Amino acid sequence: MIGAATLLLSFLLLTGESEASRQDALYRSQQQQSPYRRQACPDYRDYATRLHPPYSTGKYRLPFQRPVKECRLYSSPAVESLIEEMNARINDKDLARLFENCFPNTLDTTVRWHLNADKVADKQSFIVTGDINAQWLRDSTNQLAQYQLLAKDDEALRNLILGAINTQVDFVLRSPYCNAFQPPKASGLAPTSNGQDDTVHPVYDNTVVFECKYEIDSLASFLSLGNQYYNHTGDLSFVGEKWLSAVDNVMALIEEQQVPSFSNTGSVQDQVYTFQRRTSLGTETLNLGGIGNPINHNTSLVRSAFRPSDDAAIMQFFIPGNAMLAVELKRTAEILKKVKQIELANFVRKKGEEIEAGVWKHGVITHPVFGKVFAYEVDGYGSHIIMDDANLPSLLALPVLGFVDVKNQTYQNTRKMVLSREGNPYFLTGTEFKGIGGPHIGITHAWPISLLIEILTTDDDDEILALLAMVLKASPLGLVHESVNVRRVKDYTRSWFAWANSLFAQTILDLARRKPQVLFDVNGGR
DSSP: OOOHHHHHHHHTSSOOHHHHHHHHHHHHHHHTSOHHHHHTSOOHHHHTTSOOSSOOSSTTOOOOOOOOGGGOSOOOHHHHHHHHHHHHHOSOHHHHHHHHHHTTHHHHHTEEEEEOOSSGGGOEEEEOOBSSSSEEHHHHHHHHGGGGGGGGGOHHHHHHHHHHHHHHHHHHHHOTTOSEEOOOGGGTOOOOOOOOOEEEESOOOTTTEEEOOOOHHHHHHHHHHHHHHHHHHOOOTTOSHHHHHHHHHHHHHHHHTTOOSBOTTSOBOOOSOEEEEOOSOGGGSOHHHHTOSOOOSSOOOOOOSBOTTSOBOSSSEEHHHHHHHHHHHHHHHHHHHHTTOHHHHHHHHHHHHHHHHHHHHHSEEEETTTEEEEOSEEOSSSOEEOOOOSSSSOSTTHHHHTSSOTTOHHHHHHHHHHTSTTTOTTEEEOSSOEEEOBTTTBTTEEOHHHHHHHHHTOOOHHHHHHHHHHHHHTOTTSSOOSEEESSOTTOEEOSOBHHHHHHHHHHHHHHHHHOHHHHSOOSSOO
16 A cells, blocks of 8 residues: 555655656757647647547546647656556546646646746746636646646756746736736747727736736735745745846835825825726726725725736725735745845735735624625725635635635634625525636636635545535536536536646645545555
């Protein structure tokens, strides 16, 4: 029998320098293939909608959805070895197949460009979200998260993540208010239009920016990418002049977005960021001439014009985003201390602590049924929005973000609230599926992402097994969808959504460490 601890230790011992060097050579050869050979690879937007053999031997007979090796965009020996290990050990063969498809999906299909330069500062990685040919700061950070624990001993993954950090640095330096970006010019990939008519301030270059919705979780995700990488590798090679300048940009933006709508004397204060879109959808634009609803002063919270769903905020003190930002600022401060940037470290840490205090002071309200709970959005005047959205960061995910212990009573009250029809208008239930959705898709579709966060925030084996069963039932293509109709699971949005696939892989790896009995035969066998 192989114990769970041995399995997890093996994650970090699967590859050596020679294998990583061969991976780099393989990647270069793939990129240098003849145009004819590269064009022979199917468009994954179409490929993901079709069933491909061999099928799993479980109840759902899930297809094998990885591209053939010659069409995979990036590969890692450690990732391939871990897939073999998990395939052999996971009892449910449908679950094993879903992991096999999802774990490498970011590498297989979304690494549109990688430059493995000799100097760390020159490495670049452009990671698209899936079926949209643009890189979101939030999505790309989440898409790479499951590879972070392997990066210390896999040079290929280190190079990829370092490149992603550098590419995000460039984006934050160019347009810190924007959320999604075009391919870097050096990639040779053509920019694409989002097809929208936007009036945004600050003005951006649409050959660099795909969309410019200001969301504080985008900036928190930029910080998180470096924080995760350092936490797993101990490598600070990415901390250079440009990264420090990007952190400065983040801090300047935070202070700009802590400015309230009115001064202490009541005069209107100019807002640095405004956004208006010609649209018939209320969630796609900001009211009051593009500034959004007023926010109060003396809260220490940070305004967020949009949510991580890319929907407009109603009350712009978005509590999950502020919670995530507080955590990542404090983690970043520790990196800054390591590189002797003491003054900046102290400023970043203090700002994180101020925002954290603001969340507890203004973001906690008393619900008539559930008691003390976190609100989703507040305005600092006492008004609040009670709901949760499946997109991360969310209230359900506060322990996953590192903001609060899962056993905290306010969190537990909040968890009960957002997982109930009585407390959350976007907790959707039907005859075939249930979970948290959001206004982005509508009130008929729940998001599998929310079920995965449920799993990550419970210790109840029966609850975990029931949630895994629902995710499997809602994944007939062998991939995790963006959203699923709660009455008909075959009615879904996005067959190819790399973020959801990555979160599924992260959830399985968490269970392998935390709840091995749910996945493996821990009492005997191999």
